[in-house]
Amino acid sequence: MVKIKEELLVTIKSKAKIKITMIEGNMLIKKMMRMDQFNVKIKDHTQECTKLSNGTISLTTSLGVEQALEDPDWLLAMQEELNNFKQNEVWSLVERPNQNVIGTKWVFRNKQDEHGVVTRNKARLVAQGFTQVEGLDFGETYAPVARLESIRILIAFATHHNFELYQMDVKSAFLSGPIQELLYVEQPPGFEDPKNPHHVYKLHKALYGLKQAPRAWYECLKDFLLKNGFEIGKADSTLFTRKFNDDLFAFCDEFSKIMTKRFEMSMMDELKFFLGFQIKQLKEGTFLCQTKYIQDMLKKFDMENAKPVNTPMTTKGHLDLYEEDKGKSIDQKVYRSMIGSLLYLCASWPDIMLSVCMCARFQANPKECHLVAVNRILRYLVHTPNLGLWYPKGSTFDLLGYSDSDYAGCKVDRKSTSGTCQFLGRSLVCWSSKKQTSVALSTAEAEYVAAGACCAQLL
Template sequence: MQEELSQFQKLHVWDLVDLPGGVQPIGTKWVFKCKTDDRHVVVKNKARLEGIRLFLAYASYVGFKVYQLDVKSVFLYGKFHEEVYVTQPPGFEDPHNINKVYKLDKALYGLHQAPRAWYETLSKHLLSNGFDRGQIDSTLFIRKAGGDILLVQVYVDDIIFGSTNEEMCREFEQDFLSKYKMNDSSTYGTPIPVNHGLHPDKDGKDVDCKLYRGMIGSLLYLTASRPDIMFVVCLCSRFQSQPKESHMIAVKRIFRYLKGKPRLGLWYSKQQSFNFKAYTDSNYGGCNLDRKSTSGGCQFLGDRLVSWQCKKQSTVSVSTCEAEYIAAASGCSQILWIHQ
């Protein structure tokens, strides 16, 4: 806690002042755990993962090296333009100025303005140094010099960048098994049986909701690089409100499958083809509860898989043809985004 406050002082985050009349200060508190949503999935601000995979696919195509930077205390670098006052941190009040508050000069964790302030500070610096911002993905920055190109992709406090000229880069400068005590479990060759029969199972035995949601959250994180579990994870996530023992068995099978296939992942080879290909598919009435169909899709640049989807359709299709058209329409939306 003291180290955190020392960082505030070093970066001139705030000044201790008298509270102006008619102003309500924002309360402060210490947070010692990750913030989660109502499904107990960790909340993170992030760029679209497709954008990052497109970046990596292009890097493999043109053959440049990719670097990564992590900015420590990232939000403390964001400059504020409005007046914001916060109370003194609990346990660290100034005994000689107990009634004073801090006026913020830089962004602070927990404020809605913090990510925006950091992004504005960083983007202003990049734009003033010869970078252009992506017209569709505003977290992508491009700099061209002669026949070379430097790409910078920003996602909160992490930055990945690469260039066709390594000199430009120099200038710019799983384990979930142990968490759920499944190290000694047997493995499976597939993440789910073909005829799985998963349904709400209202008469089944209840299981720990928090544990089930935590396991689902971990698996949802893994779907960013493991398309092979995308369908079954999305299927099991439908039962988070009232998970039963049958659902827990299905989730544990996914972990056992992952244990047996630890080296499966994405491979972005360096080959000449960079042609765009997209595929869509759909089942028909696959959900046992409401008879809604599930759309699936994937998109490739050459042989590089850069994006994939699996989502239950919002309406009930009356034929396999209608279900396929809905999946195709969803796939077209993704295609247009990637083309842009």
């Protein structure tokens, strides 16, 4: 059980009978209710757990290993994680060698859907990769990640051709990637072998937290897909394609069978939530937004109830940013966290790209005026949290590009700022706002530099 001191509002969806056990004062309250959706409001109460039709879900995440072992919900999640290790043949118990042994740690998280509803408990056993020695415990660590432009182009392409997008998830993906290095890790805290408490595990496959884990998983997946007739993308090495001349649904079934033969997969479902994006596939087109991400970000920086504004920056706001001598210095860590959160939001919000990039230039020594500018962007998000990208069906699929530039907008080095955007038909798939690398001697030169950057992106 966990003592919750602050007021908490939890939303749970279930059609099963739900048992809520709370202690209010000295009185024990137990209720059985059946609802499709209800809100549980807790204030200075003790909550045990919430039972759902598919098991038990604990709403507690800030706990140690000792507390988790006493909670049946988290104990079940930990056992499930160790079962994945056994199924994937991740390690084997051996005597302690005379070399570096990497520590292990349990991490507890509540998995949520696109609406922020807790769906299950996830316990992850991770390696303390910061103790690895370069050259001995790991070599190459680079692993490609999907480009956001590729994701948007894929969605626009599928919408134009009236395709439906589906998604599958590889369970404990990193545990499937073989590693080349000889590595040893400590036994999981709370699950030590009673007969061999001083033994360690020799790794055969990657573990979450290892430096080389992402690369090992990518190489494993790439080799598997190439052997099954897929081709790797030329512009994005995380995009794999395969030509299929038969029915689309037959291809989906075949792909599902191919993947489940090699990996443990979740059920195939319509693409709704991916990398923080909420995706709605409708008859008229596809809507891409980050509403949940915005709500979480506003809550993180305590801006939920801020006064909304209609624009992310004032008309001359970029000039105020260069008044570095005015105002006090602020916490760099908080400022950089705000900039990082906003930069990821730019993946579906092109209208804040310029203002965010302007504010990002002052992360080394942020002042109060810079914080005011960032807070204005957040206040703009309070005003428009549900905006996003709309990819309509039935439009042409021509590739178009637009560019623009100011002239000597930066007061420090007098460099200009380029702005570009690229469309596939009526679907916006790429955009940028970037300070030019050279000083333009005229407005025409600044415009040509911006046009060149736009053409390079088109190619």
